[in-house]
Amino acid sequence: MDKPERCDFLYVHQETVEKVQNSMPAEEDLYDLAELFKVFGDSTRIKILYALLEAELCVCDISQLLGVSQTAVSHQLRVLKNSSLVKYRREGKNIFYSLADDHVRSVLGQGMDHIKE
């Protein structure tokens, strides 16, 4: 253990703090990571993602499934799209959304594990 020092001017545990500082990811990555989790941090979007785990769905399906207005779903899908969490394809008047990759599944899974303790 290193010597405690005054908090407002010196590190209390300077050695430890320096070690940790060197292990921290780049500021930008930490910021992006927070942005990503922010996207997961809304129950409407979580529901959309869970629905898309099972099947490709059009906006209308999602709207009915969740009991959320089409407009709200559309807005949230845009957020998910901007974070590359979902992709879409057009088929006539419908636009079908699906998960962009398998990270979504893992992230949701890890989160659910924590909840279920």
Place this chain on the structure above:
Amino acid sequence: MDKPERCDFLYVHQETVEKVQNSMPAEEDLYDLAELFKVFGDSTRIKILYALLEAELCVCDISQLLGVSQTAVSHQLRVLKNSSLVKYRREGKNIFYSLADDHVRSVLGQGMDHIKE
């Protein structure tokens, strides 16, 4: 494929929607999950968690390390504590925080994988 129906009154793809509906976790779990990710969705808290991946730290250490005021750190630690993401122990005037369990590490890791694509 099932027959498309009018969106505002019937499911567009009723069969699919029903299948998905049965696979959805309980409303409450989805809500809790969103709450959990909301906690990860702030860069100050993300930084705190990453710091705690490496070592147990007191509030002052964290404050210095991140260049964030003691008050702000304290407020955020409370949020993390309320979500059972961190635990703490007192040692004299210091209070040392550490990660509550290993889910944090996995969640952060999965998220970072997505970012790094």
Place this chain on the structure above:
DNA sequence: CGTTCATATGAACACTTTATCATATATTAT
């Protein structure tokens, strides 16, 4: 005991975010 240091808490304010409403775009059918 009173002081100092480490941390916590409450209120206030600025900033975001989300749903809603009205409207626009795009596709298909008549």
Place this chain on the structure above:
DNA sequence: ATAATATATGATAAAGTGTTCATATGAACG
């Protein structure tokens, strides 16, 4: 073309969030 359907977009209002400031608590020590 016109109408109808599916989805997207922009503005607005309401709710939520994070930081700061001022202050409180709690421990150690002369």
